[in-house]
Amino acid sequence: MTAHSVAEALRIPTFEDVRAAQARIAGHAHRTPVLTSRTADRLTGASLFFKAESLQRGGAFKFRGAYNAIAALDPAARSRGVLAFSSGNHAQAVAYAAKLLGVGATIIMPSDAPTVKVAGTRGYGAEVVFYDRYKEDRREVTQRLASETGAAIIPPFDHAEVIAGQGTAVLELIEEVGNLDIVVTPLGGGGLLAGSALAAKALSPGCRVFGVEPEAGNDGQQSFEKGEIVEIAVPRSIADGALTTALGLRTFPIIREKVEAVETVPDEALVSAMRFFAERMKMVVEPTGCLAAAAVFSGKIDCAGKRVGIVLSGGNIDLGALAGHFAAC
Structure with missing residues (x-):
C-alpha cells in the first residue's frame, strides 16, 4: 500500500x-x-x-451515515454490493439505504442481536449472517466475506x-x-x-x-x-x-x-x-x-x-x- x-x-x-x-x-x-x-x-x-x-x-441516526457512505460509492463499487457489521441500528440503516439506492447488502450481526432489529434488517431486503460476539471477531468475518465477494465494507463508525x-x-x-x-x-x-x-x-x-x-x-x-x-x-x-x-x-x-x-x-x-x-x-x-x-x-x-x-x-x-x-x- x-x-x-x-x-x-x-x-x-x-x-x-x-x-x-x-x-x-x-x-x-x-x-x-x-x-x-x-x-x-x-x-x-x-x-x-x-x-x-x-x-x-x-x-x-445511523441511516444518515449509511446513506451518505453508500451514495458516495462509484457505480462499479455499488454493483458489487456492500457489507456491514452491526448489533442492529447500523444493520437496518445499511440495509434500508442499500435498498433505496438499488445496492445489494449483506449484514453480519451478533447471534444475540435484538429480534426486532434482525427482523427489520431482513425486512429491508438484506441477507443476514450471524456470528458469536463473544468468540468471533466481527471484523475478521466481514473481511473474509469482502475478499470473497468484492463488496465494499461500510463500518458502523470508523x-x-x-x-x-x-x-x-x-x-x-x-x-x-x-x-x-x-x-x-x-x-x-x-x-x-x-x-x-x-x-x-x-x-x-x-x-x-x-x-x-x-x-x-x-x-x-x-x-x-x-x-x-x-x-x-x-x-x-x-x-x-x-x-x-x-x-x-x-x-x-x-x-x-x-x-x-x-x-x-x-x-x-x-x-x-x-x-x-x-x-x-x-x-x-x-x-x-x-x-x-x-x-x-x-x-x-x-x-x-x-x-x-x-x-x-x-x-x-x-x-x-x-x-x-x-x-x-
Whole structure:
C-alpha cells in the first residue's frame, strides 16, 4: 500500500464533509423534529432540546451515515454490493439505504442481536449472517466475506463518510434552535459523537460537547483520559447499540480534540430515562438512545442555566424487552 493510499484510508473528515453529507442525504433522510419538555427543563434547570433521531428512517441516526457512505460509492463499487457489521441500528440503516439506492447488502450481526432489529434488517431486503460476539471477531468475518465477494465494507463508525453523515443530526439541530452551550450524544464507537463535535464546534464555537457511554463499557472514557485508544472486553449492558470495545482510528482524533469529556451512566439510569420519555413525552427511545439524556437527568453533566442539545439516537427496541426493563426497575 502506498503512502497516499494509507492517507486516504485514514482520512479524517472535517466540517466541510458534514456539509457535503447534508446535501447528499437531503430528501432521503428525515429532518427529524426537535422536541422540548417543560418538565425536563424544570428537573434540570436547563433549556433542553431533544433531537429525536428515534424518528429517523430505520428508527435511528445511523441511516444518515449509511446513506451518505453508500451514495458516495462509484457505480462499479455499488454493483458489487456492500457489507456491514452491526448489533442492529447500523444493520437496518445499511440495509434500508442499500435498498433505496438499488445496492445489494449483506449484514453480519451478533447471534444475540435484538429480534426486532434482525427482523427489520431482513425486512429491508438484506441477507443476514450471524456470528458469536463473544468468540468471533466481527471484523475478521466481514473481511473474509469482502475478499470473497468484492463488496465494499461500510463500518458502523470508523469511516469518513459515515462520521460526516452522522454529524448532520447536530448540524440540523443548531440550524433549527440556534447557538447551544452544550451538546450531549451517546457514545459507542464514536461516529455520532465525532460528527456531532465537528458540527457543533463549527456552528457554535463556544459549545461544550460531551459523550456518554454505558457504565459497563467505558472504553471511550478511558481512551479520552489516557490520550490513546484503549480496548476493552465486550461489555454487557442493556445499551446494546453501544457495546463496542474501542473507538475508531478516525473517530478518536476528533473526540480527543473537540470533546469536553466522556461520562458514563448505569443501566438503571437508562431505564429511568426510557420511562420518562414514554410517560412524559409519549416516545419510545431505546436504551442506547437514552444515554445522553440519562447523563443530563442524573446530573452527571451540569447543565443548569444552559441551552443544551441532546441527541436521542434511536428507538428500536422490542416491546417485550421494554416491558421487562420497566418491570425490573
